[in-house]
Amino acid sequence: MTINEIRTKYLKFFEARRHTIIPSAPIVPQNDPTTLFTGSGMQPLITYLLGAPHPQGNRLVNSQKSFRAEDIEEVGDNRHTTFFEMLGNWSLGDYFKKEQLPWFFEFLTKEIGLDTQKLYVTVFIGDEKNNVPRDTESAEIWQKLFADKDIEAKVVEVGSEADGYRLGMQEGRIFFYDASKNWWSRAGVPENMPAGEPGGPDSEVFYDFGTPHDPKFGPECHPNCDCGRFLEIGNSVFMQYLKQPDGSFELLPKQNVDFGGGLERIAAAAQNNPDVFAIDVFADTIGLLIHFSGKEYTDSRYTRSFRIVADHMRAATFMLGAGVRPANTERGYVLRRLLRRAAQHAQKLGVEHGEGKESMLVKCAVNFIEKYKQAYPELVSEEVYQIISDEIWKEEKQFAHTLESGMREFEKVAQAGHISSDDAFVLFTTYGFPFEMTLELAHERGIDVDEDGFATAMKKHRELSRAGSEQKFKGGLADTSEKTTRLHTAHHLLLKALQIVLGPTVKQRGSNITQERLRIDFSYGAKMTLEQLKEVERIVNEKIAEALPMIHSTLPKEEAEKLGAEHEFGAKYPDMVSVYALGPKGATKANPQLDKAFSIEFCGGPHVSNTKEIGEGGTFKIQKEEAVAAGIRRIKAVLTD
Ligand code: SER
16 A cells, blocks of 8 residues: 555545644644754644634644654664654544544554554653543543453563563553653653643554564563564554643643544564665665665665665655755755755665766656655656755765765874774865764774763854854854844853752853754763753742842953853954843942852843843743753753743
8 A cells, every 4th residue: 555545545534524634733833942853743733732723613624734854863773763744633622532433443443453462652641749630431432442352361461661571561451651651741651741741641543563572672572662573553642731821731621632643563564574775765765776786675784774864865855845955954954954964875776877867866766756746746747856866966966076085084194903083083174074974984993082072172162153242142042133132141050050969060052042052062971860940940030020230341361251141162262352241239330249140151131131021021941951962862842931
């Protein structure tokens, strides 16, 4: 069964159940500055799940183009893709569990024809702390559905993922897991949800490919095991709750269903083949690569590269179709990375390389346009086709040039048996050779790379390439509007709060502030815990509430350093520097009491004059904490109602 057939069947199935088919939202989100790409079907529908009436009614269905940048590194195994289509159906306060679960079951078993024996399901075990009951109703519905197919479905308790690896299958068919597995919100588990975020318990369906368990993942296999035997093919979220400012959960005005199922995964299950790259949409592209490389897809030395080229070129095609262009920042950077990784792996496969429209990557893109133009007419026009092929070829040429000299240098330095931080640094800065490529090539050859040394060298490099305190935030501020200025002052509070919670060795490594959000990169060696994030948020909000004055002074550099003002190590500052200090209460320009300030930084401004002005923008909230490089973390935060 092809992707197009499954998509059409799904849309028609729910249309027959009085759902309105709505188009996929663009892959580049509209009016949502918090994420670069649409990553799930519900994301564009959030206001309706919160209670606003949808103009097209309270039963909706679609197939949503989705992209998850965080999965780039995972691509290469048999299940991860960056781009995917998420089949979604929604009840906005209309039907609920007793319709949703039987419908999805019927769709899988009747429409797609999956063998019921191969289906396993999970349900929510309950969460006393947050007053969310155990989902016995879903378990009972599933039991009856399986009984109707003459399958006695044993219900078993699991708990967490770790419990799953310990307890194993227990001959179960219906598995109770905790919130780490059977709760869904954009922010994850209940504790991670900010106030105002909707979420709820969910029930997932897994397909059993029957492959042997790989004990590398844990002693026993269970539906949520990562060994590859089970693949999650659909998730019915019962979007019922709204997180309150006091941390508790209240019922939403409407009890919604938010269903999401990976189209490609359902297609893999329909073929009973665990390799999602074996589905029809990839067939022509992989066939083309086999033809022009003379390599076999099944040759384990090359399988990963085949998959990376196929995945990345499909994602790149959709991004280019959505107006993204290769660049060094944000979306454009993600696209550039996809194209360059694809080029690198095409090279690894040894594909014959044509020019312009004959380029292998352009040919891959043309294949995907063919496959998808019926469902996504935005890919059809001659103009879009021209742009897609021109942009790919332009990027390829530029990268080929970079690679050629970089590869030569890499091979030279790799002779030493390891890659020193200096070598990696020179490869990156002089040859423009991506560090991840150095890592990847070194990994393939089984040689070490001094990653920490590289991070340190990069840090020094960045510091030296900036000069002067006035410059410090200039690059990081999108503009000097009121909103950006509030976030800029919040950024100072945040850095100090991070030092209080994580220790004084935390230093700023980069910053970027727009009207919508702030971003800070800082040195710290581990993922922050939930408690640490909460504590940082609490401190920042406390300081906002304390209404601390922001005092600007210009003083001799030595004096500012003595006061412990934050600045960038190694950067060149003028003799007189501009310094911003927050607090203490009662500080004035005439009597700044800099030694008693809560936070003090070398900085060019602009800032609010009192932290209470930040409070007018909302409550300070951390949205994301993630790694950006070895020893460097990134936080994104907003002011929200
Ligand atoms: N929102 C859920 C998910 O992304 C179901 O649509 O998995």
